[in-house]
Amino acid sequence: MRAWLVGVALLVAAGSLLSAQAAPAPVTITLGVDQEVVGLDPHIVTAFSSFRRLDLLYNKLVRYNDQLRIEPDLAESWETPDSRTYVFRLRRGVRFHSGAELTSEDVRFSLERVLDPATRSPGRSYIDAIESVETPDRYTVRIRLRHPLASLLSGLASGNLAIVEKAAVQQHGNLQRTVAGTGPFMLAEWVPDNFMRLVRNPRYFRRGLPRVDQVVFRVIPDQASLLAGVRSGALDMATINQGSVVVQAKREPGVVVLQKPGINLRIFSFNTTRPPFQNPVVRYALSFAIDREAIVQAAELGFAEVSGPIPASVRAYALPANRLPSYRRDTARARRLLAEGGYPNGFSTRIVTSPTYEGGIAVAQVIQAQLREVGVVATLEQVEWGTYIDRWVKRDFDTMVELRGGDPDPDRFLYRTFHSAGAVNNFLFKDEAVDRLLERGRVNLDPERRKPIYEELQVLLVERAPALFLYTPFETQVLRPGLRGFRVVGNGSLYYLEEAQK
Template sequence: MKNKRYFQFIAFLIIAAFAVVGCSDKSSSKSGGTSSGEAASELTYASTSDAAGLSPIDTNDSVSSNVTGQIYETLFTQDPKTLEPEPLLAESYETPDDNTWVIKLREGITFHDGTPFNAEAVKYTFEQIKDPERAAPRASLLAPIESIEAKDEYTVVLKTKEPYGPMLAALSHTNAAIVSPEADKEGDIGKNPVGTGPFVFEEWVEGDHITLKRNEDYWREPAALEKVTFKVVPETSTAISMLETGEVQFIDALPSDQLPRIESIKSAEVQKSEGTRVSYLGFNMEKAPFNELEFRQAVAYGVDQEAYVAQLNGLGTYNESIIGPKVFGYNEEAKNEGYPFDQEKAKEMIKENGYSGQKVTLLAANRDNYMKMAEIVQSQLTEIGLSVEIETMEWATFLDTARKGNYEMTFLGWSNSTADGSELLYPNLHSDNIDSSNYSRYNNEAFDKLVQESRSTVDQEVRKEKLHEANIMAIKDAPWIVMEHGTVTAAYDKSVSGLVVDPTGKWSLYNVSRK
């Protein structure tokens, strides 16, 4: 009896020990967020701002595009190294004449809601982008297209008014992604997106996070990652701490002043490469005195961009050209065509033209790079005799305010997802796009004509010439003062592999895995 009780007691201790070990493992898994197996199939990206929306038709900002680029797909995509367009949802194309594009679509693809991807879906999406009532901010991408025909279930025919040189680049743009017609008609794809991409929308807790899950029915091999979280972390220093502790595994657009700290994180890799992005100080050309060339010239002479670039730890370059070195249409002659820093000349122009003491409000989104630009420019413009204040706004509110022209001077950037000069100058500075993507509201007939000519030919050498002429004209007119041409950056946990950030700053999580 005694031995029986002894063995029962020993058995009890063994069972209890296993129970404690089991509880301990479960507990430690929770403290780290996931078990090692789960962690390897999940990735969290930290963004300083929330998305403005999740419809590629109705948004035009990099924060939103980072998310929509995982959910939706375009007919063509750009090779991340060469930036050359190649088919994605399209299978092939031909151009029987300069104004006709016949695009054969891949068959057997469905949207996340189970409806078919076909020529009617492409026609619907493109017509929505072009619809003036919808007022898509990147309607300019498809502006040259005169008609869209679903020739058969998997063939789309695009007819243009005149030859359109950047067509394939435009059809590779994230804002030309194909949406589910059914989802767009019946619901709000800005809140509940439905595409064909490798990830499916799961939830959006505004101001906190957006969660996507793997598309198990993806038309290619399903992604390696099962879950992706876009976490809103307004403070960059907090995001870096989270990268260091493993709470997030990926951040990009690294702030220059934090670069030494990021590079010191032993568990992280850092990517840096020359990019297509241009950041600028823009004037509202419909308000006085910002619409006066003498005022803009005085400000241009008074802003020392090199002083700003010097603080970037190599994450930007000084160049007066609006079209940057990594963008089609760049000509090195343009790099010195702007107004060099000359504080005395700036002071003289301010005084001579009666601008002394002029009150100026610099509108800046609450993002580190724009805030830094605003602080430096405020100091420099105060030095030349202006009275300068800074107004800050949350990202989505800022975009809406700036688009409506409710500002005097502001800071913005253009990542140029197509790496094409026409798709930099046309959306940003052509008068067609006032009230959409032309935030400066610049209106110059001669400039418009040159930009249009750069778009309406398939002769690439002619396009380069027209872009160079238009670039010089805009530099001299100074609706923008170029602050810097950016370097593309990213930092990610060493468990992450397959991540490629192209020169436009775009990235896809489709080929990304964790070990």
């Protein structure tokens, strides 16, 4: 009897072992990034690091494809009966990660939440022309505008306009530590400053996607270590921005470098309420004091393009650098303007920066040296990433090196950033002439009539200088050769990971 029991036990154990061996390991893409997220609520966040996770957790009504053209996302189609009305037809059967079906009520709730001043959403400026959001049925959303808005679809493609589950927001209050989306992956595990594990959404509405079981984000602050991770196979992919590391990656035989011109914009910004930056003459003087091409070479090793207020890669609207005033360095003129502004001997200031790529430490060091040549002594305030974001939000800086999210439509980027009522006008900049041009540009639906408006505006912004516009960096991803199907988007979005496979 005892022998029989032992035999049964051995058979059970063997069966368990065979079962364990038969279960395939999950197919995982491990992605290295240099920054942790700063919250996960799509209607609140501003950091690129947060948006890159949200790309995989949420969807919008529409999105930009890898050619930066608008395409359907949650909306399968739309029509414009007149210049102030948009009607969106939603995909049927889309499920939130909770299992609940997405309906027009969730869309209405999401848009109205962004529009609510209490939410303090940076996306509010994208859609503040909305007068009402109507839901004729479960799968139709009608948006009525107070005036025409040329950039409405562009605004709706923003990560800040992701559609969230109404019931989840009502339960949690905000979504900074939880997820209520429809995206291709679901949040499974998060250890801050270490890793985040996302698992495949089995109900995802794009048939056959995603193609892998999980995506793991690993936070590795050092960019050289990111490349080492791809080289060794510990990482399948890494977002690498540091020019010297990109150069090294291009020389590596065992990695693939995907790169294209980006639409984000590096700027050196001023708090225009603090002395001496209340004076536009002083701000403009510093534009003559810097050498933008030298900054590109030193900070990016050439993997960027000098740019004005509209990202240089947006060829339809961006003025080339040779048509922008103060883009040829002239330290003598900088000194004359400083004297005219009341600072013949220069002045001292502080530059807030963070030791990460987005925080712009390399750019700040070059600017610091260039300003010293015209008598401006700049002290670098290096702060950790969370503190950097907090000070940006609170407008607690004299000057700051930033990386701003650009857009193919000039209104979506410029209005929210430089209009006196703009949601992310962290410069506290107010200029009636700038406001008038911004307001004219956004209501004009004819591209040929919009273009001269934005040409005039670009020159004016360079002269009034709420910020010094520096360059647009390239978007770069470094991959293992076995990772296939991923495409780079000029705005940095990672949602094509849903199509990637190993």
